[in-house]
Amino acid sequence: MTKTVGLLVMAYGTPYKESDIEPYYTDIRHGKRPSEEELQDLKDRYEFIGGLSPLAGTTDRQAEALTETLNEAYSDVEFKLYLGLKHISPYIEEAVEKMHNDGIQEAVTVVLAPHYSSFSVGSYNERAKEEADKYGIELHHVKQYYHQPKFIEYWTNKINETLEQIPSEEHDETILIVSAHSLPKGLIERNNDPYPDELHDTMKRLEASTNIKHVAQGWQSEGNTGTPWLGPDVQDLTRELFEAHHYKNFIYTPVGFVCEHLEVLYDNDYECKVVCDELGANYYRPDMPNTDSLFIGAIVDEIKTVF
Ligand code: FEC
Numbered sequence: 001m002t003k004t005v006g007l008l009v010m011a012y013g014t015p016y017k018e019s020d021i022e023p024y025y026t027d028i029r030h031g032k033r034p035s036e037e038e039l040q041d042l043k044d045r046y047e048f049i050g051g052l053s054p055l056a057g058t059t060d061r062q063a064e065a066l067t068e069t070l071n072e073a074y075s076d077v078e079f080k081l082y083l084g085l086k087h088i089s090p091y092i093e094e095a096v097e098k099m100h101n102d103g104i105q106e107a108v109t110v111v112l113a114p115h116y117s118s119f120s121v122g123s124y125n126e127r128a129k130e131e132a133d134k135y136g137i138e139l140h141h142v143k144q145y146y147h148q149p150k151f152i153e154y155w156t157n158k159i160n161e162t163l164e165q166i167p168s169e170e171h172d173e174t175i176l177i178v179s180a181h182s183l184p185k186g187l188i189e190r191n192n193d194p195y196p197d198e199l200h201d202t203m204k205r206l207e208a209s210t211n212i213k214h215v216a217q218g219w220q221s222e223g224n225t226g227t228p229w230l231g232p233d234v235q236d237l238t239r240e241l242f243e244a245h246h247y248k249n250f251i252y253t254p255v256g257f258v259c260e261h262l263e264v265l266y267d268n269d270y271e272c273k274v275v276c277d278e279l280g281a282n283y284y285r286p287d288m289p290n291t292d293s294l295f296i297g298a299i300v301d302e303i304k305t306v307f
Contacts (some may be wrong), residue, residue: 006107009063013085014055057260094132114146117195152299158286174249178203182219199307
């Protein structure tokens with residue numbers, strides 16, 4: 001007999017329409033409304049990438065692909081998908097309540113972010129657990145999956161394919177920048193957080209598995225809090241690397257994210273490209289994982305270690 005288990009897929013969330021931008025931004029800032037200027041700046045960035053972000057649709061497709069692949073991998077379990085978002089409805093709490101209403105007693109939780117930080121994955125899991133405890137639902141949390149061989153294989157293939165577009169005599173003048181979303185430094189240090197080490201480990205694994213000769217680690221999409229964030233920022237890093245080594249080609253892999261959205265389409269494809277253009281260097285950014293079977297397979301393989 002198959003048993004039904006919840007699959008709580010959690011993700012950042014994005015505005016569905018223009019009027020959602022203000023409440024969404026307010027939620028990101030823990031209830032503090034952004035100033036008119038900050039709001040306009042965010043609206044302009046969404047406008048620049050085509051009005052809104054493709055994130056909502058991609059998150060749905062990733063969650064569906066994961067459910068399907070997981071159900072193929074387990075013969076005695078039927079996973080039922082619940083989507084819970086951090087900053088917009090359906091919120092994580094709503095998803096857990098729905099599980100309870102459907103009679104779910106046990107669930108696997110996974111966040112669509114490959115590296116663990118207490119701020120990111122940890123806080124999603126805490127919110128899910130707090131709500132699940134009210135109903136006595138047992139949760140099995142995935143913490144990270146960046147280290148799964150299929151995840152590394154996905155990026156290895158993409159990096160090598162990108163390198164093939166670059167003449168071989170320029171490979172020595174080509175550098176890979178491996179990045180993730182920056183976080184406030186104080187927060188990371190206080191919690192002895194594994195996040196920076198996990199990004200470093202990702203970079204070392206890709207350095208070993210690809211044909212790339214030069215690699216560097218950077219942080220991106222830093223917020224405006226007036227406190228120090230993890231660095232170097234990818235744009236500053238690009239300038240520093242160019243000044244020191246005169247690289248001709250920069251390959252950006254924002255491995256801390258799992259699909260094309262605002263932080264990739266604007267912060268990489270616009271902001272980093274502007275710096276490359278200014279320096280007379282070439283900008284490359286391989287496709288993000290989205291619903292690629294290696295990426296989805298990596299999450300399934302990690303789920304097998306917790307459930
Ligand atoms: O495409 C989209 O519409 C949304 C893309 C999006 C993703 C994302 C992922 C992460 N964030 C993380 C941390 C922070 C911290 C702050 C912060 C602020 C923003 C703002 C927008 C935004 N984030 Fe985000 N993030 C995305 C979007 N994020 C918009 C607000 C404007 C701005 O600052 O640019 C600062 C909060 C504060 O001011 O106090 C911190 C982390 C991730 C990756 C892990 C995850 O997905 O959960 C970490 C996607």
